[in-house]
Amino acid sequence: MLSASDKLSIRVEDVSVTYRTSFERTPTLRSTVLRLGRRERVMREIEALKNVSFDVSHGTVLGILGANGAGKSTLVRTVAGILPPTDGRVEVRGRVSTLLALGVGFNRDLSGRENVVLGGLAAGLTRDQMEAKYEEIVEFAELEEFMELPMRTYSSGMYGRLGFSVAVSMDPDILLIDEALSVGDARFRRKSFEKMRELCNQARTIVLVSHSMGSISELCDAAIWMHRGELRMVDEPDAVIEAYTRSLD
Amino acid sequence: MSTETETSRENGAVTAPKRPWTRRNGRTSGREDEFSSQTHVYLPHAAGLPPLRSYVREVWRRREFALELSRTRLRAQHFNTVFGQLWLVLNPLLLAGVYFVLVDIIRAHSRGLDFFAHLMAGLFAYYFVSNSMREGVKSVVKGGKLILNTAFPRGLLPIASVITAFMRFVPTIFIYAPVHIIAGLPIGPHLLWVFPLIALLTVLACGLAMFVAAAQVYFRDLSSFLPYALRVWLYVSPVLYYAHEVPSRYKWLLDANPLAPLLTAWSDVLNGGHAPTASDLALGGAWAFAIFVLGALFFVSREREFAVRI
Numbered sequence: 305m306l307s308a309s310d311k312l313s314i315r316v317e318d319v320s321v322t323y324r325t326s327f328e329r330t331p332t333l334r335s336t337v338l339r340l341g342r343r344e345r346v347m348r349e350i351e352a353l354k355n356v357s358f359d360v361s362h363g364t365v366l367g368i369l370g371a372n373g374a375g376k377s378t379l380v381r382t383v384a385g386i387l388p389p390t391d392g393r394v395e396v397r398g399r400v401s402t403l404l405a406l407g408v409g410f411n412r413d414l415s416g417r418e419n420v421v422l423g424g425l426a427a428g429l430t431r432d433q434m435e436a437k438y439e440e441i442v443e444f445a446e447l448e449e450f451m452e453l454p455m456r457t458y459s460s461g462m463y464g465r466l467g468f469s470v471a472v473s474m475d476p477d478i479l480l481i482d483e484a485l486s487v488g489d490a491r492f493r494r495k496s497f498e499k500m501r502e503l504c505n506q507a508r509t510i511v512l513v514s515h516s517m518g519s520i521s522e523l524c525d526a527a528i529w530m531h532r533g534e535l536r537m538v539d540e541p542d543a544v545i546e547a548y549t550r551s552l553d
Numbered sequence: 554m555s556t557e558t559e560t561s562r563e564n565g566a567v568t569a570p571k572r573p574w575t576r577r578n579g580r581t582s583g584r585e586d587e588f589s590s591q592t593h594v595y596l597p598h599a600a601g602l603p604p605l606r607s608y609v610r611e612v613w614r615r616r617e618f619a620l621e622l623s624r625t626r627l628r629a630q631h632f633n634t635v636f637g638q639l640w641l642v643l644n645p646l647l648l649a650g651v652y653f654v655l656v657d658i659i660r661a662h663s664r665g666l667d668f669f670a671h672l673m674a675g676l677f678a679y680y681f682v683s684n685s686m687r688e689g690v691k692s693v694v695k696g697g698k699l700i701l702n703t704a705f706p707r708g709l710l711p712i713a714s715v716i717t718a719f720m721r722f723v724p725t726i727f728i729y730a731p732v733h734i735i736a737g738l739p740i741g742p743h744l745l746w747v748f749p750l751i752a753l754l755t756v757l758a759c760g761l762a763m764f765v766a767a768a769q770v771y772f773r774d775l776s777s778f779l780p781y782a783l784r785v786w787l788y789v790s791p792v793l794y795y796a797h798e799v800p801s802r803y804k805w806l807l808d809a810n811p812l813a814p815l816l817t818a819w820s821d822v823l824n825g826g827h828a829p830t831a832s833d834l835a836l837g838g839a840w841a842f843a844i845f846v847l848g849a850l851f852f853v854s855r856e857r858e859f860a861v862r863i
Contacts, residue, residue, distance in 0.1 A: 385704035
């Protein structure tokens with residue numbers, strides 16, 4: 305249990321996330337009107353998280369394991385405040401930086417520079433803070449010549465590198481990373497792994513979703529296993545990995 | 554549930570509480586700080602609305618984002634090049650010219666330069682509102698990845714669209730000015746009324762942009778219907794004609810049109826040379842604020858769902 309001296313970083317209490325989604329690929333007014341005529345309902349409820357509770361103390365590196373569709377990304381988004389919980393309560397203490405599967409580059413027609421600046425401003429940084437970090441971000445991503453080009457000209461590896469650089473350069477108290485450690489070429493992958501290790505050694509809270517058990521085992525000091533929206537197990541990384549691997553057989 | 558569910562390490566950094574969650578008293582849990590940089594508490598939103606005061610505070614704190622977003626969008630439209638600027642001037646001028654010829658033909662050449670000034674001023678004001686909606690309708694859907702990755706007040710996206718439309722409206726004032734002078738229309742302190750009227754138009758534009766931006770998330774074909782609706786709206790607004798010329802059996806069209814009182818007042822000030830009537834001002838203000846409140850409430854109550862809908 306959490307001792308009194310430990311500083312709480314993230315507290316997830318009995319959180320459930322249910323959302324309704326339609327079968328349609330793109331919802332349109334036309335199809336809605338037609339459907340009303342036929343009195344059909346196409347909504348389906350998805351229980352992405354079911355009564356999940358856990359605490360993360362300050363400075364912990366937490367790994368999240370689980371199959372596709374187990375609710376890992378939903379969990380991280382809920383902690384980031386992007387998806388509101390349907391039930392329960394999430395408390396997060398500190399400034400959060402997220403690197404979710406899609407990374408930066410929300411508008412492919414804008415240049416890398418514009419995307420980075422807009423992303424930072426949306427995350428609540430001031431323009432001065434953003435200017436100060438900009439050089440560092442570009443340097444780490446090794447994309448100096450590409451920053452003024454629209455992001456649609458980028459390769460997927462370049463997307464990933466820029467996303468990773470932005471997330472790790474924000475000096476967050478809490479870093480949430482979803483499946484983003486394996487970006488770029490072998491060299492950049494090693495570099496980003498080194499950076500991760502450096503961040504893990506500083507007293508930051510990191511939540512890491514990964515399918516790479518090697519990185520979870522090496523970087524994390526705790527792990528949870530998500531299974532179909534439920535919290536299956538909380539333990540040391542190696543124990544969780546072992547139980548998870550056993551369940552796959 | 555597996556037997557491993559309740560496993561927890563004795564001195565572990567991560568713990569799964571065994572007790573069901575009970576609300577702690579006297580803690581910060583009562584206060585919800587959605588986007589602020591210290592403690593964040595995320596609760597279910599049964600009531601639908603986040604705490605509005607902190608929402609507005611966060612929107613204000615991130616105003617730089619809305620400005621920058623609008624600036625990049627203008628840059629993408631070549632706003633900062635010579636030909637881009639020229640086009641920005643030529644386009645509304647041509648539009649006003651075409652509509653003037655059209656109306657002049659229909660009315661068998663009874664229109665003078667003062668009507669041209671009315672037409673121009675009305676078109677520009679109308680296009681400010683309609684461009685806000687055109688820009689705004691896709692603002693949320695196009696911001697998809699940003700919405701999936703970052704927690705921020707989504708209202709900033711349609712607000713940025715209104716800023717973009719406003720930045721395109723400003724140069725049209727300078728196109729209008731010489732026409733106003735050449736037509737010999739009165740110049741005096743009554744012209745100061747344009748400022749409160751622009752403010753009211755902006756309030757209306759914000760409400761409409763928020764409404765269509767949120768509706769587009771649920772009905773993706775709204776953006777294809779919108780141009781038709783906007784064209785019809787122009788024709789039923791007192792732009793191609795004076796409000797006082799509308800026959801009494803069509804008066805209801807003006808009464809049902811949220812833009813009509815503001816555009817009537819707009820024409821009174823610029824063309825008529827006098828202050829707007831109190832009833833136009835009151836009605837226009839009431840429409841603007843009512844639509845703003847409805848649009849903003851609809852948007853804000855829905856915005857937390859956007860992440861799963863995009």
